[in-house]
Amino acid sequence: xxxxxxxxxxxxxxxxxxxxxxxxxxxxxxxxxxxxxxxxxxxxxxxxxxxxxxxxxxxxxxxxxxxxxxxxxxxxxxxxxxxxxxxxxxxxxxxxxxxxxxxxxxxxxxxxxxxxxxxxxxxxxxxxxxxxxxxxxxxxxxxxxxxxxxxxxxxxxxxxxxxxxxxxxxxxxxxxxxxxxxxxxxxxxxxxxxxxxxxxxxxxxxxxxxxxxxxxxxxxxxxxxxxxxxxxxxxxxxxxxxxxxxxxxxxxxxxxxxxxxxxxxxxxxxxxxxxxxxxxxxxxxxxxxxxxxxxxxxxxxxxxxxxxxxxxxxxxxxxxxxxxxxxxxxxxxxxxxxxxxxxxxxxxxxxxxxxxxxxxxxxxxxxxxxxxxxxxxxxxxxxxxxxxxxxxxxxxxxxxxxxxxxxxxxxxxxxxxxxxxxxxxxxxxxxxxxxxxx
Amino acid sequence: xxxxxxxxxxxxxxxxxxxxxxxxxxxxxxxxxxxxxxxxxxxxxxxxxxxxxxxxxxxxxxxxxxxxxxxxxxxxxxxxxxxxxxxxxxxxxxxxxxxxxxxxxxxxxxxxxxxxxxxxxxxxxxxxxxxxxxxxxxxxxxxxxxxxxxxxxxxxxxxxxxxxxxxxxxxxxxxxxxxxxxxxxxxxxxxxxxxxxxxxxxxxxxxxxxxxxxxxxxxxx
Numbered sequence: 029x030x031x032x033x034x035x036x037x038x039x040x041x042x043x044x045x046x047x048x049x050x051x052x053x054x055x056x057x058x059x060x061x062x063x064x065x066x067x068x069x070x071x072x073x074x075x076x077x078x079x080x081x082x083x084x085x086x087x088x089x090x091x092x093x094x095x096x097x098x099x100x101x102x103x104x105x106x107x108x109x110x111x112x113x114x115x116x117x118x119x120x121x122x123x124x125x126x127x128x129x130x131x132x133x134x135x136x137x138x139x140x141x142x143x144x145x146x147x148x149x150x151x152x153x154x155x156x157x158x159x160x161x162x163x164x165x166x167x168x169x170x171x172x173x174x175x176x177x178x179x180x181x182x183x184x185x186x187x188x189x190x191x192x193x194x195x196x197x198x199x200x201x202x203x204x205x206x207x208x209x210x211x212x213x214x215x216x217x218x219x220x221x222x223x224x225x226x227x228x229x230x231x232x233x234x235x236x237x238x239x240x241x242x243x244x245x246x247x248x249x250x251x252x253x254x255x256x257x258x259x260x261x262x263x264x265x266x267x268x269x270x271x272x273x274x275x276x277x278x279x280x281x282x283x284x285x286x287x288x289x290x291x292x293x294x295x296x297x298x299x300x301x302x303x304x305x306x307x308x309x310x311x312x313x314x315x316x317x318x319x320x321x322x323x324x325x326x327x328x329x330x331x332x333x334x335x336x337x338x339x340x341x342x343x344x345x346x347x348x349x350x351x352x353x354x355x356x357x358x359x360x361x362x363x364x365x366x367x368x369x370x371x372x373x374x375x376x377x378x379x380x381x382x383x384x385x386x387x388x389x390x391x392x393x394x395x396x397x398x399x400x401x402x403x404x405x406x407x408x409x410x411x412x413x414x415x416x417x418x419x420x421x422x423x424x425x426x427x428x429x430x431x432x433x434x435x436x437x438x439x440x441x442x443x444x445x446x447x448x449x450x451x452x453x454x455x456x457x458x459x460x461x462x463x464x465x466x
Numbered sequence: 467x468x469x470x471x472x473x474x475x476x477x478x479x480x481x482x483x484x485x486x487x488x489x490x491x492x493x494x495x496x497x498x499x500x501x502x503x504x505x506x507x508x509x510x511x512x513x514x515x516x517x518x519x520x521x522x523x524x525x526x527x528x529x530x531x532x533x534x535x536x537x538x539x540x541x542x543x544x545x546x547x548x549x550x551x552x553x554x555x556x557x558x559x560x561x562x563x564x565x566x567x568x569x570x571x572x573x574x575x576x577x578x579x580x581x582x583x584x585x586x587x588x589x590x591x592x593x594x595x596x597x598x599x600x601x602x603x604x605x606x607x608x609x610x611x612x613x614x615x616x617x618x619x620x621x622x623x624x625x626x627x628x629x630x631x632x633x634x635x636x637x638x639x640x641x642x643x644x645x646x647x648x649x650x651x652x653x654x655x656x657x658x659x660x661x662x663x664x665x666x667x668x669x670x671x672x673x674x675x676x677x678x679x680x681x682x683x684x685x686x687x
Binding site for chain 2: 346
């Protein structure tokens, strides 16, 4: 016998997901459950009470339960939410009727419509001479409306009241207080039917005093309960994060360490492994909030990482400011060429990116012996074509300074530079090769 | 690289024993490691006891109230005249860097630094100069803005860098040594050091909360 899924309220349903959740739990089709609730409601409101009961006591699918610790270290930190099959598979014979019933019972419009229809029927009956005490109809309706209004925030309260946007939060508070107000008014109307106005006022005051006294006694407990639950929640979150980190370390770092132990006779390979693992871990630790890639910095970083890996030479990237441009193609390509040149001929390179209002500038510096630009044969395409030429075509400039203490390639791309095909012509490219000093 | 003939007395503070041992071996006879410490409280005690010239300080370590390297510096605040702190960390996080510098450290280098560079950084810090890695210079430029003012800002104006200071920071970020910066800007090395120290002071004393807020926003590096 297959195990029953736990009773959880479903998400994305018109009211509170009680029916769908219950049907999944019991294994009956949803329309049947809904129909049962409607029939029970008509039979003196039992269905409504049951619905409210389940609304309050059954957790939603999304709500965290204390399972995170059970899942262990190497499991995923959060159970992936898998959308369940919408409904039980429908058999051909009853499928049509069932589907009809489903749409009939699941749409809020039809629910609203039938409520209005019932109201209309009552009015018609009154016109025909049947005397109806509207208090008996309206008061429960107002109570139900108020409760529904207030409870609809119940499922959002964790996000909306906790750390949601302030606008969202005030809206939720308004909704709850409006609902409470409606219920209060309805209660007073009921009480007004039983006692006179003077007594009602006196009774209200007495009730308020009693409530205040009770609140005074119980408040510390509630506050303590609230604090405890807050602490519990934080602990659960911390535990989940720890499990997440442990899982990641297990997947990446431990594997790499094992590989390093195996490769210990090959220093170059060990260095390569360590470096790539370091970069991976770093990016995971510090950049997981920054999903946006495609900024100039990200592109240069990935180019640097790729070349570093390929040639086992460290490349350090420092970036300042955010670029105003959307397209970085020529600049990144030229930077790549410059880094490649540096690590091929001179060793470690440092890259500095500075984005200002006016332009993006990239400096690629190495500490090699330097070279004379004029001494490079015309057929050596590297520098002339792929750096200087590329920047010029993209509307920017390139400058190369080479001295005995190292070479620096300077690339500048104005913020609103266009490719020459679009009209504007890039500034002339300067090539400045200085005499070696000292 | 020229080192002074007398050995610098240093203390290594790091919670990883392997790293401490590696650093000790790497530095060899060039310095005299007078003590090691692995927690905040132990570090504060050891530093008070031995009064070294330079403390090589990790940013993250257990103990104390959880403040790590920055807390060690704060605990030894009254000794900052004699004992200089050089932060050495694997972390690239701006908050780490800025917090330990603002606590009073004289410089920040990453653990991947070469031995020669580390030795000269120790020397510089011991002499009272500031040591800025390219990355730290990048942080400074990012935090204070790259524009700089045309004329020199007055000294008491802590929230902005002068044009010259921006230029020096920019060259450090580009990977220039102090000597290269000096010849690039046609000034003496001593002047470069003065500029860097001024920037360090501004970084430490600037009260503008943008600085901390900026650092918090940049969890990304």
